[in-house]
Amino acid sequence: MQVSRRIVLHFPASLTGQPIVYRLARDYGLEFNIIKASVSPEEEGLMVLEVRGDEQGVEAGMKYLSEKGVMIEPFSQRVVLREERCIHCGLCVGLCPVGAFRMEPDTYYIRFEEERCLACGLCIKACPPRAMEVGL
Ligand code: SF4
Ligand code: SF4
Incomplete structure (x- = not known):
């Protein structure tokens, strides 16, 4: 059975220079589409990916990523403030790995640039009053 999954991958710094995602196609026969990515050498990386393939291939590909040390989370379509x-x-x-928050210089208020x-969900877990959440 063919399945499609949208996932968020968190790469530790030690893996960001390696062709890990490419192996999903080569070794597991999966198609993938990188929706968004923030990966730079020597820093933690984040990638939002849509993966398609037969169910067993997708499971094996996810197992491979986990074993390499990549953390996998389901993709939440939208995060709101x-x-x-x-x-x-x-x-x-x-x-925030992509700089989606900025502080207004005059008021010191924090503004969220959703676009x-x-x-990735990092701010949802970290925000003390739970002001960030998954939107509908
Ligand atoms: S979920 Fe939060 S931390 Fe992650 S990219 Fe969006 S605003 Fe930044
Ligand atoms: S309360 Fe939450 S959303 Fe507001 S600035 Fe603090 S961490 Fe960011």
């Missing part, structure tokens, strides 16, 4: 909960602590600014967001 519940502004009424935000206390503008700034914690998310340094944490930059990879939906």
Whole structure:
């Protein structure tokens, strides 16, 4: 049976220079489409990927990624800021791998630029008052 999955891959710094995703096609016969990526050498990398192939191939490919040390999470379509909960602590600014938060220089308020967001979920876990959440 053919299946398709959207996933978020977290690469540790030690793996960001390696052709790991390419092997999904070569060794497991999977097709993949990179939806968004933030990968730079010597830093942690993030990639949102759509993977298609037969069910066994997809399972084997995911097992291969896990064994290589890549963390896999399901892709949340959208992450939103519940502004009424935000206390503008700034914690998310340094944490977001794609710079989707910025601090207004005059007010020190934190603004969320959703169009930059990879939906990796890091800020959801870290935000103290739970102002970031998966949107509908
Ligand atoms: S971590 Fe949460 S509360 Fe703090 S600025 Fe970011 S969204 Fe607002
Ligand atoms: S989910 Fe949060 S940390 Fe991840 S890219 Fe989007 S705004 Fe940045």
